[in-house]
Amino acid sequence: MTHHVLAPAADQAEAIATVWQGLFWPNLVIYLAMLAALAWALWRRRPAADEAPGLRAKHTHHWGLALLGWTVFIAATLTAYTALSFVQDRRLLAREPDALRVRVTGEQWWWQVEYPDSDPSRQVTTANELHLPVGRMARIELQSDNVIHSLWIPALNGKQDLIPGRRTEMAVTPRATGHYRGECAEFCGLQHAHMVLPVTVESPAAFAAWLDAQRAQAAPPASPSATRGKQVFESGPCALCHAISGTDAGSHAGPDLTHLASRPTLGAGALPNDRAHLLAWLADPQAHKPGTNMPDPKLSPAQLTDVVAYLEGLR
Amino acid sequence: MCSPCRRIERRAGFALAALLALAAVGCERERREYASKGPPTTPPGAVRVGTLQPGTPLPTPSEPRGRHFEGNAYHVNQGQQLYKWFNCTGCHANGGGAIGPALMDAQWRYGGSIEQIHASIMQGRPNGMPSFAGKIPDDQVWQIAAYVRTMSGNAPKYVAGGGRQGMAVAPPLSRVPRLKPKTTESSQ
Numbered sequence: 321m322t323h324h325v326l327a328p329a330a331d332q333a334e335a336i337a338t339v340w341q342g343l344f345w346p347n348l349v350i351y352l353a354m355l356a357a358l359a360w361a362l363w364r365r366r367p368a369a370d371e372a373p374g375l376r377a378k379h380t381h382h383w384g385l386a387l388l389g390w391t392v393f394i395a396a397t398l399t400a401y402t403a404l405s406f407v408q409d410r411r412l413l414a415r416e417p418d419a420l421r422v423r424v425t426g427e428q429w430w431w432q433v434e435y436p437d438s439d440p441s442r443q444v445t446t447a448n449e450l451h452l453p454v455g456r457m458a459r460i461e462l463q464s465d466n467v468i469h470s471l472w473i474p475a476l477n478g479k480q481d482l483i484p485g486r487r488t489e490m491a492v493t494p495r496a497t498g499h500y501r502g503e504c505a506e507f508c509g510l511q512h513a514h515m516v517l518p519v520t521v522e523s524p525a526a527f528a529a530w531l532d533a534q535r536a537q538a539a540p541p542a543s544p545s546a547t548r549g550k551q552v553f554e555s556g557p558c559a560l561c562h563a564i565s566g567t568d569a570g571s572h573a574g575p576d577l578t579h580l581a582s583r584p585t586l587g588a589g590a591l592p593n594d595r596a597h598l599l600a601w602l603a604d605p606q607a608h609k610p611g612t613n614m615p616d617p618k619l620s621p622a623q624l625t626d627v628v629a630y631l632e633g634l635r
Numbered sequence: 636m637c638s639p640c641r642r643i644e645r646r647a648g649f650a651l652a653a654l655l656a657l658a659a660v661g662c663e664r665e666r667r668e669y670a671s672k673g674p675p676t677t678p679p680g681a682v683r684v685g686t687l688q689p690g691t692p693l694p695t696p697s698e699p700r701g702r703h704f705e706g707n708a709y710h711v712n713q714g715q716q717l718y719k720w721f722n723c724t725g726c727h728a729n730g731g732g733a734i735g736p737a738l739m740d741a742q743w744r745y746g747g748s749i750e751q752i753h754a755s756i757m758q759g760r761p762n763g764m765p766s767f768a769g770k771i772p773d774d775q776v777w778q779i780a781a782y783v784r785t786m787s788g789n790a791p792k793y794v795a796g797g798g799r800q801g802m803a804v805a806p807p808l809s810r811v812p813r814l815k816p817k818t819t820e821s822s823q
Contacts, residue, residue, distance in 0.1 A: 510667075557772050560721060573720040606670040613716075615772045616670060 323474055323501045329521065330476040331493040335408040342404045346397065412478075415491060419457040422450070426462070426469030426482040426504065428613060429511035430575055430588035435531060444534040445563075447575030448588045450502065450519045453527035457493040470506035473519055479505045494521040499584075510611030516589025533635075537566030538578045542633050549623075549630030557617045558627070564634065574614065580634045587612065598628050664793050667709040682754040684745040685818050701749035704777040705784055708794045711808075714782030715800050717775055726763065729805065730786040735763060739786040740814060747789065747816025752780040788813035 326341075328334040425432040435444040452458050462471060464482040471490065472479040480490040502517030522530070541547040553559060554568045561574035569577075583593055590609045591597040600607075602624055605614040619627060686692040704710045718724065726735030736744065745755045756776050759766030767776065784790040788811040795808035 555769070557770055560770055571720075604670070610669045611667065612669075613713075615775055618772055 325474045327475060329494055329496040329498065329500065331495065332412050332477040332491060333475055334495075335411040336478055339405055339408045343401060350397070412491075415459065416457040416493075419459040419491065420453065421461065422452075422458050423461045423463070424450070424471060424482070424517075426464040426466070426471070426508070426515075427575075428466050428509055429504070429515040429609075431471075431502075431515070431517045432575065433517075435534075442535055444531060445576045446534060446579065446583075447577075448517060448585060449583045450517055451527055451530050452492065452494050452519065452521050453524040454494050454497050454521050456524065457491055460490045460492060462488045462490060467508050468506050469504050469508045469515070471502055471517065472505035473500055473502035473517070475500040476502075476519065476521075481506060497521050497523060511588075511590075511609050514588055514590040514609050514612075516585065518584045518589070533582070534579055538564045539633050539635055541630050543629060545626050545629040546633050547630075549626035549628070552619065552623045552627050553630060556619070556623070557615070561614075577631065577634060580631050582635050587614070595628060595632060598631060599624065602627060664706065664708050666707060668707065682746075682750045684751055684754065696750070697748070698750045700777060701753065701780070704774075704781045705749050705790045706794060707781075708796065710778045711781045711785055711790060711794050712796060712800075713775070714778035714780070717771075717779050718782055719800075721767075721771065721779070723779070730783075738783050739811070741787065741817050743816045743818055746818055747784075747787070749777075749780050749784050752783050753777060756780060786811065787816070789816065 325333070326337055328337045421436050423434040423436055425434070430448055431450075433446050433448075433450050437443045460471070462480055462482040463486075464484050466484065468484065469482040470479050471482060473492070476492045476494060477490055480488055482488060498521055500519040500521065502519050504512055504515035506512075508515070541550045550567065553562075553564070559569035559571060561571050563570045563572055563576045563578070565576075565578045581593070585591065586593050586597055586601050587605070587609045590612075591601055602617060602619065604616055605612055606616060681696055682698075683693060726733060727738050730739035731737050736742070741747075743751070745751055745760055753776055755764065756771070756779060757766065757768040757773075771779070781790055781794075785795045785808045788795075792809060795811070797807050797809050799805060799807060
């Protein structure tokens with residue numbers, strides 16, 4: 321996973337990196353030159369009082385020219401910086417008409433990701449994973465209904481706050497396929513640190529295939545154990561908060577689990593997504609993410625195995 | 636040692652003990668208990684929902700778990716969130732009642748103590764209240780019951796928050812006047 325501001329993988333992050341580089345290197349040179357000038361000023365010998373008075377006058381004359389040059393230099397540098405920032409800002413704010421629409425909602429403490437479609441049956445709702453096609457602009461609409469969050473995917477763009485009651489937006493045009501990492505960058509409560517949004521940038525064909533797979537209903541249970549797990553899920557405490565499309569579970573207080581097994585992490589980056597961690601998570605969520613709104617479901621060991629067998633099949 | 640000195644010493648000891656007790660109560664209010672460590676629960680069925688019975692009425696046994704959840708601000712706050720998430724608002728609105736009875740008044744058909752509210756949520760009641768036993772984990776039912784108690788000012792004042800979650804026209808929970816719960820038959 322790349323997680324670096326100076327390794328941009330999108331137009332917007334590149335604009336930010338360009339401004340960063342464009343300010344850093346000239347400033348470094350200026351800073352070193354200033355230190356050298358200071359060292360020289362400290363080191364040089366002041367003319368003694370008994371030396372010829374003409375020597376002092378000559379020095380003063382030289383300084384007048386130097387100060388004028390310095391002022392011009394400062395004005396020119398600041399103008400160049402402003403121009404650089406202005407040009408790159410335009411890249412950040414540019415919008416394309418055929419951009420992909422994505423809606424990201426900040427929850428406590430996970431991300432809901434939706435791909436709206438004019439046909440409701442083609443709309444996709446997922447959680448804690450963001451897939452984007454390479455080379456196409458994505459307009460990410462950001463919202464929150466609890467507290468202020470902030471989405472930061474350093475390799476793709478800068479931070480953007482998610483503010484309750486307001487719709488904010490971020491544009492991203494990825495240029496390199498790969499896996500990136502998004503974080504919540506505004507303290508939002510107990511588990512702010514475990515609020516990770518893994519981002520996958522893939523080829524347009526792979527993205528279309530992923531979106532189609534997400535549109536499909538949940539896979540039916542494949543084994544007797546998974547069938548029992550589905551029953552426990554639908555009739556027990558799970559269905560009070562979670563939704564699995566195509567089943568009786570349809571609540572949206574917690575993340576949608578329709579294709580849980582295809583996601584990289586559990587608990588918004590708290591644990592890797594595999595069988596052992598899923599078992600551990602369901603046995604005691606508070607041990608792995610203290611304060612999470614996922615309660616201990618108090619399942620018996622047999623029920624636990626069955627539910628995990630069912631969830632594992634939700635590819 | 637002279638006797639006045641000893642008296643002063645004793646008084647200072649009492650004052651210190653009182654201060655420590657006060658501090659301990661304060662900690663209990665704020666403590667965020669994520670995994671349940673409260674007292675064990677009594678088997679269901681022990682809660683009485685009314686006083687109408689032959690012979691001497693038996694009191695509802697008070698459960699230490701109820702006081703434990705009612706006396707903690709974190710549990711009350713979580714209860715407030717769950718009340719919305721689990722759609723209690725669908726029937727009871729924000730406590731004012733709609734097709735379900737109001738929860739912010741003094742009238743309780745099946746009792747207004749936290750044990751009785753917990754039992755009503757777990758067991759369900761006639762004319763529409765579903766049973767949530769096996770659906771909502773027990774701890775969360777206690778949290779919801781604790782929040783419901785704050786609606787009529789019956790949870791300790793020090794746990795009720797100075798505001799409400801989201802937009803609300805109602806006064807903050809800490810300013811709700813206490814309405815002593817009456818069961819329907821005792822009010823007749």
